[in-house]
Amino acid sequence: xxxxxxxxxxxxxxxxxxxxxxxxxxxxxxxxxxxxxxxxxxxxxxxxxxxxxxxxxxxxxxxxxxxxxxxxxxxxxxxxxxxxxxxxxxxxxxxxxxxxxxxxxxxxxxxxxxxxxxxxxxxxxxxxxxxxxxxxxxxxxxxxxxxxxxxxxxxxxxxxxxxxxxxxxxxxxxxxxxxxxxxxxxxxxxxxxxxxxxxxxxxxxxxxxxxxxxxxxxxxxxxxxxxxxxxxxxxxxxxxxxxxxxxxxxxxxxxxxxxxxxxxxxxxxxxxxxxxxxxxxxxxxxxxxxxxxxxxxxxxxxxxxxxxxxxxxxxxxxxxxxxxxxxxxxxxxxxxxxxxxxxxxxxxxxxxxxxxxxxxxxxxxxxxxxxxxxxxxxxxxxxxxxxxxxxxxxxxxxxxxxxxxxxxxxxxxxxxxxxxxxxxxxxxxxxxxxxx
Numbered sequence: 001x002x003x004x005x006x007x008x009x010x011x012x013x014x015x016x017x018x019x020x021x022x023x024x025x026x027x028x029x030x031x032x033x034x035x036x037x038x039x040x041x042x043x044x045x046x047x048x049x050x051x052x053x054x055x056x057x058x059x060x061x062x063x064x065x066x067x068x069x070x071x072x073x074x075x076x077x078x079x080x081x082x083x084x085x086x087x088x089x090x091x092x093x094x095x096x097x098x099x100x101x102x103x104x105x106x107x108x109x110x111x112x113x114x115x116x117x118x119x120x121x122x123x124x125x126x127x128x129x130x131x132x133x134x135x136x137x138x139x140x141x142x143x144x145x146x147x148x149x150x151x152x153x154x155x156x157x158x159x160x161x162x163x164x165x166x167x168x169x170x171x172x173x174x175x176x177x178x179x180x181x182x183x184x185x186x187x188x189x190x191x192x193x194x195x196x197x198x199x200x201x202x203x204x205x206x207x208x209x210x211x212x213x214x215x216x217x218x219x220x221x222x223x224x225x226x227x228x229x230x231x232x233x234x235x236x237x238x239x240x241x242x243x244x245x246x247x248x249x250x251x252x253x254x255x256x257x258x259x260x261x262x263x264x265x266x267x268x269x270x271x272x273x274x275x276x277x278x279x280x281x282x283x284x285x286x287x288x289x290x291x292x293x294x295x296x297x298x299x300x301x302x303x304x305x306x307x308x309x310x311x312x313x314x315x316x317x318x319x320x321x322x323x324x325x326x327x328x329x330x331x332x333x334x335x336x337x338x339x340x341x342x343x344x345x346x347x348x349x350x351x352x353x354x355x356x357x358x359x360x361x362x363x364x365x366x367x368x369x370x371x372x373x374x375x376x377x378x379x380x381x382x383x384x385x386x387x388x389x390x391x392x393x394x395x396x397x398x399x400x401x402x403x404x405x406x407x408x409x410x411x412x413x414x415x416x417x418x419x420x421x422x423x424x425x426x427x428x429x430x431x432x433x434x435x436x
Contacts, residue, residue, distance in 0.1 A: 015098040023096040028106065029115070033059075035086045040066030042073070042084070046092075046106065062094065062106040072111055079113035080120075087191075087227060091115035120230065127232045127257050136239045140263045143244045148283045149212035149276060152181045153243075155200045157188045162219030162248075162269035169273035177280040182211070188218040188249075193228035198237050208242060215276075216258070217248045217269035229256035238262055248272040391422035 005013075030046035037043075042064040048057045064072055077083050084090075093110040131137040152170070156163040163183070170179050184200035187193050197216070204214060216238075229249060235257045238245050244263035248271060249256060259265040266272045383389055387397070397420045398405045405411060411430045419426040 011098065018096050018098045018104070025093055025095055025109065027091055027093050027112070029089070029091050030060075032084065032086055032088045032090060035084060037069070040069065042069045044084075044086075060104065060106055062092070062108055064108045068109065072108075076111055076113045076116070080116055084111075085227075088116055089119045120227070124230050124257055127230065127235055128260055130232060131235060131239055131261065134236075136236060137261060138239075140239050140241055140245055140261060143242070143263055145244055145263075145279070146212050148177075148280050149244075150177065150179050150280070151210060151212045152179060152276065153184060153204045153211040153214045154181055155184050155186050155197055155204075155214065155216045156218065156269075158183065158185045160188065160219055162217050165219070166215070166217050166248075166269040166273045169270050170276065173273075173277045173280075175277065175281050175284055177277060177284075179276070189228060191228070194231040194234040197234055201237050201241060205242070211243060213263075213276075214241065214243050214245045215248070215272050216245060216262070217272055219269060226256050229258050231257070234258070235261050246272050246275065388422070391420065394422075396421050 028046065030048055033045045033047050035042065035044040044062050045059055046062045047059045049055065050057055073084055082088075091112040092106075092108045093112075094106040094108040096104070097107045098104050128137065154163065154166065156166070167181065170181065184203050186200040187196040201214070204211060226249060238247075238258055239261040246264040246266060247256075247258045247262040248266040248269045249258065264275065266275055391397070398417055399420070400411060400415055400417045405417065411417065413430060413432065415430040417428050417430060419428065
């Protein structure tokens with residue numbers, strides 16, 4: 001009978017096989033998942049996803065022991081600006097270890113921070129290239145601002161320090177500009193950041209006419225927390241949003257895809273408020289300039305009118321008498337001219353009128369005579385052709401039931417017929433028809 005191994009013996013054999021040099025200090029590319037720190041040790045899971053579907057193709061437990069974790073994490077933070085965190089794609093150096101009780105794992109001894117920085121930048125460039133191919137990269141940048149954007153839709157986490165700084169700066173401006181703001185709450189860190197911000201944009205779009213622009217703000221924090229803003233869906237929504245969008249996320253050194261697609265990028269929430277106040281201040285300065293120009297123009301007009309008025313007052317005492325004398329002279333001249341011209345104009349016109357009157361009378365008489373002759377002719381023809389003339393020649397008209405009778409066969413026995421003569425009407429009863 002073959003002797004059986006204990007599970008511990010089997011695991012020991014597996015451990016001996018996995019301790020080969022080929023599996024020690026190897027470089028591995030993977031994504032960090034479920035990263036946590038306990039008792040100084042850093043535990044995580046390494047996963048590999050399908051590039052298209054995102055399905056997990058492989059996974060392995062990994063750990064960084066407490067004796068080297070502070071150094072590795074500090075070096076990584078210094079190079080990338082972020083601590084190690086779930087969701088990062090990293091290149092790690094490690095050795096395969098198999099523990100009898102805890103199973104297979106990778107013990108990490110080093111991390112290539114440059115790879116992570118390059119991976120983040122690669123992903124960002126891919127998103128920007130896709131937006132450019134789709135023709136939407138610069139859509140939001142091309143939207144024109146209103147002269148003074150006073151109605152501000154704010155996307156931020158409720159109670160966040162950055163939102164409080166923005167509101168305080170906006171409402172305490174020295175120009176006393178009266179802004180109206182509305183908070184559209186969203187998660188500004190974590191895996192749900194993209195969907196939450198997109199939902200806030202949808203809510204603003206549903207009431208688009210109430211707002212002049214959108215301000216998306218988030219205070220400082222770890223750079224790793226900004227990874228959620230390097231998201232294609234979120235960037236596409238911002239790029240195609242119908243209102244200009246101001247992005248103030250993170251610190252001045254922090255850059256995300258949204259900074260490339262938004263209409264305006266500022267370094268902090270406070271800077272976003274200062275930009276809006278500055279635009280209002282510029283409009284006020286322009287209005288002050290216009291008001292000053294109007295005042296100068298009005299004063300010039302008043303001064304000129306006052307000069308003309310003084311001249312008119314000085315000449316007013318003499319002007320009426322002189323004007324009256326000139327009018328009297330023109331009236332006398334017109335009377336003389338009218339007396340001579342009247343006679344010369346009336347005589348020819350009187351002659352033409354008389355000639356025209358005679359012509360009208362002659363033409364009227366001629367036309368009336370022709371029409372009278374035409375009427376007499378038609379009257380004679382009408383008399384000759386009328387039924388009355390026919391009756392006078394000895395003919396008669398026989399009718400039955402209101403219509404003329406043309407055949408004896410039409411009349412039934414006992415029918416009452418009417419015979420119309422030239423002078424008088426005869427009523428008869430039919431006793432029998434005769435046809436010839």
